[in-house]
Amino acid sequence: MEAKKKEEEEKAQKAKEDAMKKEKMTEEKAQKLKEEALQKEKEVEEKAQKAKEEAEQKEKEKEAEAKAAAGGGAEEEKPAEEKNEETTPHVLPVEPPTETKPEVDLSSVEMSMGKMVEHPEFSKISDRGFQHADVDGSGHLDVAEVKKAMTIIQAGVVADLFPGGALMTKLDDKTAEDTLARFDDNRNGTLSMDEYRAFTKAYILGLVLKKTREKAENGESVDVVAQRIEKRVKDLDAMSRAVQAQEEEAKKDAGRGSAPNPKSRMPPKRREPPPQGGAGGPPDQGQLMELFEKFASLEKWQSIMLTSFADLDTDGSGEMNANELSSMMEKMQKMMIRSLFPSSSLEAVDEEVLMGLMTEYDKTGDSRISKDEFVGFTNAYMRLLVRKGAENFPQDIPVAYGGLTERIASMS
Structure with a gap:
């Protein structure tokens, strides 16, 4: 030890x-x-300072020419020693010093x-x-x-x-x-x-x-x-x-061998064959998306999402930032999308899609999603994933259709 x-x-x-x-x-x-x-x-x-100085110098030259023209050249230029007995070295004109801001800790x-x-x-x-x-x-x-x-x-x-x-x-x-x-x-x-x-x-x-x-x-x-x-x-x-x-x-669990797992980690029950699609054939992508819309409108499903929102809103602000949303969507993918489309891994959240939806649903423009915006945001993200799963893994459409049918039955 x-x-x-x-x-x-x-x-x-x-x-x-x-x-x-x-x-x-x-x-x-x-x-x-x-x-x-x-x-x-x-x-x-x-560069900006130099350009300004050059412009000021040209302006002075123009003023001097205008004065000379107006005075007819009556006043002769005095020797340098008569102009100013205390000669000073030539310096470039500079702006008055700006107030120095205190160093930020x-x-x-x-x-x-x-x-x-x-x-x-x-x-x-x-x-x-x-x-x-x-x-x-x-x-x-x-x-x-x-x-x-x-x-x-x-x-x-x-x-x-x-x-x-x-x-x-x-x-x-x-x-x-x-x-x-x-x-x-x-x-x-x-x-x-x-x-x-x-x-x-x-x-x-x-x-x-x-x-x-x-x-x-x-x-x-x-x-x-x-x-x-x-x-x-x-x-x-x-x-x-x-x-x-x-x-x-x-x-x-591995050490228990055949001992039963806790309910939260029990394998899903074996599904019955999904309902037949049109003309007695298997369901297609269109029918799957129609079924998803029915699922997304369920009060029980929306209640589950709002409960999840409250669990993640640890500071009680009533809002979620991008990182919290990403974490939430990752859980949603693991909980539902993977079971609907077994052929899809969906390991990582699509951050680009996530940020695009944030822009669409963030009505206040503060880069955060409120509780009122959350249900619509989540359904939109899940809708995109279901459509993407159906397009990329058409062989899983019957499985996804059956999975959504079961969820609708359990939540109705």
Whole structure:
């Protein structure tokens, strides 16, 4: 036991050291991003200042010419020593110094973000984001896929921490190319999974710090952002505990052999053959979608969704952010869609579809879904999945039809 305990402590220490190294690398990359952004901003300001000075100089020259023309040249130009006995060195005209804004203390946000991006569950979310962005399934992200990943990160994670905020950085191909080049360690023109993980941490950290600084300079509290991040960390802790509990239960079940499983993990009952479709044949996609609409309108089903909403709304705000919705839709997929379409894995939530529906159903424009909007949102997401399942796995339509028929019967 002592040897095992010592081995576990050594593993924990090594994991901690690795995390500290990764965090240091993340901070260095984030600092580099910050310095480059500041340098570009400085160059733009210098060009604007130079253009302004040139315009002012031309204006002065025009005024001098106008005065000379009006005075007929009566007044002769005095020697320099007569003009001003105390000569001064030539300097470029400059704007009066602007008021320097006090430095914003972002240490609490940085500390909270460090905990979040190094959390094991965050790594899993990041990996799912990689798989979603990897459209061609190559295991690497090209420029277009990196741009898609950046959009998802901004819309999902950052908008979650800054309710009501729009995308904070305009994304174009050049931005995606620069980002890819910065994190493409082996210079092969794409991002691997490991490179993507480093990019995700640095990108999110940079965006959150930038937006927090902007809000602080406008008089808003930095602590509010830090508290939101800490809540996300607690959510990730809860996810870890839930996964661990499921794994422990699975081990117990395996050890029981033929012992019955708890009801929550009992295999579904064997289904009877589904009702026949038109002309006595099997049901088609159209009939399946009609049946889904009947199912979606059931009061019992809507009641189940509202109960689920209340369970996930741990802070009692009456709203769900993008991360909470993603978690909820993932549960819905596992609970229903997989049983309707056995041939489909549906491992990851389609974040792009999710964000598109958020835009459609988010009536207040605050990047959150209220309780009143939730039922319509969920039915819309499930409707898309059922249609997608029917199109991609037509052989499962009879099974899906039978499954929905059973659910309608049990909820009616």
